[in-house]
Amino acid sequence: MKRKFILCCISLVGAASICVSQETPSPSPSPSPSPSPSPFKTLRSATKEATIAKLEKSITDAFKNKQAKAFKDYLAPEFSAIDAEGVKDADAEIEDMQKTDLSNYSFADMKVALLSPKMAVATYKVTTQSTSSGRDMSGTYYAATVWNKRGGKWLAVLHTLVKAQ
16 A cells, blocks of 8 residues: 555656646746735635635536546546556546446545646545445545646646545
8 A cells, every 4th residue: 555655646746747847937037035925926826726626626526427528628638547446547537437436525624735826736535425336435535636727727637546544
């Protein structure tokens, strides 16, 4: 289990690094130390955090309702998912969605870290009532999603899901 957790963490850091490196550089860096955030900037950050939290709910609802197109619209072309079964791309995740019956879920302890104006990581605990291919998969899981804003739209780049012990 520790190996899977370490693999998830390494993948999460790697995906975040790739997405951050895709950001366009600012025209000229400021030589002076940055001032404390203005109330407007704090409000914008709070708005982005709320947006990411809402996206997590929306993508989970699309999965729950087996809305493949809506679900895929939230995913970046290079999306990867990591869970107990291994590393999957978007198509494999959609295949899993078709085999999964998610009857109920609830999020707890949602935290959103804004790494840059176009990069965010959401971490949370999710409790589910679900089956996959007839097997009971209900339980509590720890999850993380790396989000990257491209062309004005937030897309999931990496999602990890680990069952709590």
